Amino acid sequence: MTPKILIIGACGQIGSELTHKLRSIHGKDNVIASDISYNNLDIVNSGTFEILDAQDYTSVKICIDKHQINTVYLMAAMLSATGEKYPLKAWDLNMDSLFHVLNLAKEGFIKKLFWPSSIAVFGPTTPKENTPQYTIMEPSTVYGITKQVGERWCEYYHNQYGVDVRSIRYPGIISWKTLPGGGTTDYAVEIYHKAIADNKYECFLSEETELPMMFMDDAIKATLDIMDAKPEAIKIRSSYNLSAVSFTPKDMTQSIQKHLPDFTISYKPDFRQKIADSWPKSIDDSNAREDWSWKHSFSLDDITNEMLTNLKKKEVETN
Ligand code: AKB
Numbered sequence: 001m002t003p004k005i006l007i008i009g010a011c012g013q014i015g016s017e018l019t020h021k022l023r024s025i026h027g028k029d030n031v032i033a034s035d036i037s038y039n040n041l042d043i044v045n046s047g048t049f050e051i052l053d054a055q056d057y058t059s060v061k062i063c064i065d066k067h068q069i070n071t072v073y074l075m076a077a078m079l080s081a082t083g084e085k086y087p088l089k090a091w092d093l094n095m096d097s098l099f100h101v102l103n104l105a106k107e108g109f110i111k112k113l114f115w116p117s118s119i120a121v122f123g124p125t126t127p128k129e130n131t132p133q134y135t136i137m138e139p140s141t142v143y144g145i146t147k148q149v150g151e152r153w154c155e156y157y158h159n160q161y162g163v164d165v166r167s168i169r170y171p172g173i174i175s176w177k178t179l180p181g182g183g184t185t186d187y188a189v190e191i192y193h194k195a196i197a198d199n200k201y202e203c204f205l206s207e208e209t210e211l212p213m214m215f216m217d218d219a220i221k222a223t224l225d226i227m228d229a230k231p232e233a234i235k236i237r238s239s240y241n242l243s244a245v246s247f248t249p250k251d252m253t254q255s256i257q258k259h260l261p262d263f264t265i266s267y268k269p270d271f272r273q274k275i276a277d278s279w280p281k282s283i284d285d286s287n288a289r290e291d292w293s294w295k296h297s298f299s300l301d302d303i304t305n306e307m308l309t310n311l312k313k314k315e316v317e318t319n
Pocket of ligand 1 (some may be wrong): 079183184314
């Protein structure tokens with residue numbers, strides 16, 4: 001099957017990089033980008049772009065028909081921190097959009113579907129160290145609830161209707177091209193921007209808050225790897241644990257200080273601290289490593305190097 005791909009939520013942090021990567025592999029005419037507004041001109045101007053409301057079933061179906069789409073990446077979602085401000089909106093967006101694509105897949109309009117889950121499926125009662133694939137899951141955020149429920153529905157649609165849906169539980173994703181929006185792990189991107197702009201950062205999480213994280217290139221690789229794997233290799237149809245590195249704001253500070261020795265950090269935890277405290281510190285992703293040969297590449301120091309180098313380059317280009 002030649003993939004004809006639709007990315008829903010293509011202007012966001014992960015969606016934008018996925019769009020560029022998939023276009024470089026399959027050609028820009030085979031990868032249609034879509035989002036609710038034109039909020040990333042780089043994406044809007046780099047190939048076919050459709051304004052699409054992921055909550056509007058008819059519009060999604062029309063877009064799929066129009067472009068003869070067979071593969072969908074549903075990247076639109078409201079993340080953990082914003083979700084706590086707008087709980088019902090988060091529920092509606094995250095669930096409506098998923099049901100629309102699952103139903104279109106059930107009806108045969110979509111052959112293969114990627115839907116991201118998150119470490120937010122875990123909660124305060126989950127074992128925090130090396131969190132297993134199968135364990136207690138009592139998420140305490142609306143975002144986490146939508147992801148856990150979504151996972152159950154993905155597995156159900158696969159088992160009952162044969163829908164080829166694939167999913168991974170992303171940790172915090174660190175990248176320099178597009179800013180994240182509304183997540184609890186966003187501090188790990190902001191810190192690099194502020195290090196370059198002001199040589200200091202006020203962190204909204206406490207210094208010892210350890211969370212699982214990953215560089216964007218690893219996240220994109222994982223996404224492509226699971227989508228390229230043979231259907232028989234995908235033994236988990238809810239969502240796979242996925243891991244790369246785990247660290248605290250203090251660890252990040254020390255890594256940044258290797259490049260910027262005068263960089264300082266202060267701590268002013270806000271409502272996001274409680275969310276971070278409910279999530280795992282580290283993740284056991286042995287199923288992903290065994291089933292579809294997942295392997296990460298970037299350590300914390302590699303990430304720091306990439307972030308500082310590319311953000312400095314970007315600053316020079318825009319000035
Ligand atoms: C968030 O912080 O909400 C997201 C996530 C871990 O899914 N980055």
